[in-house]
Amino acid sequence: MPTLGAIADDFTGATDLATMLVARGYRTVVTVGPDGITDSRSGAAVRDADALVVALKSRTAPVGEAVADSLASLRALRDAGCRRFYFKYCSTFDSTPHGNIGPVADALLAELGERRSVVVPSFPATGRTVRDALLSVHGELLEDSPMRHHPLTPMRDSHVGRLLAPQTGHPVRLVGLDTVRAGVAALKAALDEPESADALVVVDAVTDDDLRTVSAAAEDLALVTGAAGLALGLTGPRPDADAARATPASALGAPGVVLSGSASSATRAQVAHGRTRLPHHKLDLVALRADFTGSVDALVAFARACWQDDPQRPPLIYAVDDLRDLQQAAPPGAEPAAELVERTLAACAARLVDAGARRLLVAGGETSGAVVTALGVRTLSIGAPIAPGVAWARAEGRVHDRDHAVDLALKSGNFGDTTIFTEAWSVLV
Structure with a gap:
């Protein structure tokens, strides 16, 4: 108790x-x-x-x-x-x-x-x-x-x-x-x-x-x-x-993905490093505003193609790699950029878990909240540590009327070494 x-x-x-x-x-x-x-x-x-x-x-x-x-x-x-x-x-x-x-x-x-x-x-x-x-x-x-x-x-x-x-x-x-x-x-x-x-x-x-x-x-x-x-x-x-650690939910080599919505300087450095080693796709906010469903479909298709090419290299889907990205004002009456990013990555998370993703590393506090909500997570049992303040957790939830268990790492924007997007997977055994 x-x-x-x-x-x-x-x-x-x-x-x-x-x-x-x-x-x-x-x-x-x-x-x-x-x-x-x-x-x-x-x-x-x-x-x-x-x-x-x-x-x-x-x-x-x-x-x-x-x-x-x-x-x-x-x-x-x-x-x-x-x-x-x-x-x-x-x-x-x-x-x-x-x-x-x-x-x-x-x-x-x-x-x-x-x-x-x-x-x-x-x-x-x-x-x-x-x-x-x-x-x-x-x-x-x-x-x-x-x-x-x-x-x-x-x-x-x-x-x-x-x-x-x-x-x-x-x-x-x-x-x-x-x-x-x-x-x-x-x-x-x-x-x-x-x-x-x-x-x-x-x-x-x-x-x-x-x-x-x-x-x-x-x-x-x-x-x-x-x-x-x-x-x-x-x-x-x-x-x-x-x-005290929970056992992983996934098997070795299960499909994974990095979803990064943070604009912090630490996460931008992690994105820069990840782009040199992982297949990657940056969110296009203009395209998302014009056709949200079609853009999310394209992001999901990108991730699934990456898994087929090399399941050992999780794709990186990210929102910000330069502070100038934050200076682009939303059109009058449009959804603020931060909310659009959260909604997009949350939708991607749900669709990708449906498609077989069992390991998700999420960067950014607001993004993490949106992803956890989209995955219908009820509990997180803490597992292997990745960095100070960051660990894998066994997440039990429900997406599209189906129960699931996935390994989920929620990373504050300012936490983690530059290599976290590429190295976090090695501790999940």
């Missing part, structure tokens, strides 16, 4: 955290929304799990919707047996002055009858660190990083306390690195001080050891909040990750 329950504000974030939990010895299942916990077809997977992660698409949803979905998830997790909880958000603290991190944290605390939690966006393995409450990305302040240009949550302040304060009804307290480095007892004493009794406490962390200290000091809290790195300090019920 699961004892640890987590709520993630997007799909790649859910698998990011689940990957960390599996590495700590937790047999982990990701459910798509709270209904995935109660779905009768998910029963065995949920009951056998040590940890459950509910994947939401709430990061940029209206505040009221994000809060309502998060509360529904918390209640479903409690009903499933979970007694400790984790609110997972992006390590770049993606939000606006209105939310959604603060309002969701406040609502979860109120539902649990608690008044305090930690706020820990650090994830050193992916280059995210916090010192003096300032969040850096690969050594560059958040406000100077590419995140300052994010179309939905432009991050133009690096101070986590200042970012959080307008969003929450709780006082925001800061605990610095000196206290963390003084050890678990010192940090726990700081968290137990009266001024922290009704507060969201932003805690510095620069290294994995710092995160282990924070996690140990916060072990008595009913709710912790942060990026996936905070899970480093958790002690799982199993002695090693191999005991």
Whole structure:
């Protein structure tokens, strides 16, 4: 029975955290929304799990919707047996002055009858660190990083306390690195001080050891909040990750495909590398707007032809390889480019699974959400790791009235090495 329950504000974030939990010895299942916990077809997977992660698409949803979905998830997790909880958000603290991190944290605390939690966006393995409450990305302040240009949550302040304060009804307290480095007892004493009794406490962390200290000091809290790195300090019920990993759904050499909708600099580099080694096809937004069905038919036919030519080289279908692609405005009244990309790749995913694809690597948080929805995925059981924050998962779902099991990797746009599109397949055995 699961004892640890987590709520993630997007799909790649859910698998990011689940990957960390599996590495700590937790047999982990990701459910798509709270209904995935109660779905009768998910029963065995949920009951056998040590940890459950509910994947939401709430990061940029209206505040009221994000809060309502998060509360529904918390209640479903409690009903499933979970007694400790984790609110997972992006390590770049993606939000606006209105939310959604603060309002969701406040609502979860109120539902649990608690008044305090930690706020820990650090994830050193992916280059995210916090010192003096300032969040850096690969050594560059958040406000100077590419995140300052994010179309939905432009991050133009690096101070986590200042970012959080307008969003929450709780006082925001800061605990610095000196206290963390003084050890678990010192940090726990700081968290137990009266001024922290009704507060969201932003805690510095620069290294994995710092995160282990924070996690140990916060072990008595009913709710912790942060990026996936905070899970480093958790002690799982199993002695090693191999005991917690799900087995693959596909056989060696099964047809695969890369679907990339992300425009991040990391993914663009991955696309550039993939184009030198994989058969590839770039989305033509003009053609898609003129004839969506015919264009998707052509993309599916391209992938199937690639499988026939060489099943060991998964085709790459992608949206962006140059920032100039983002500067092409949609015609008046037309579907925005980002939504068209998501809809296209989701349609391709469903059609390709119908055609026999059993291994899908998806790049981009919004794209991943669209693909998971199109595939009717109920649960994701985490398997072999690919990179920090990225793993293969056995996905159980339903497409066109037929149940399926496929191997699915959901990659945040900023995660993974340049070679991930070509090398990820080697760990799936």
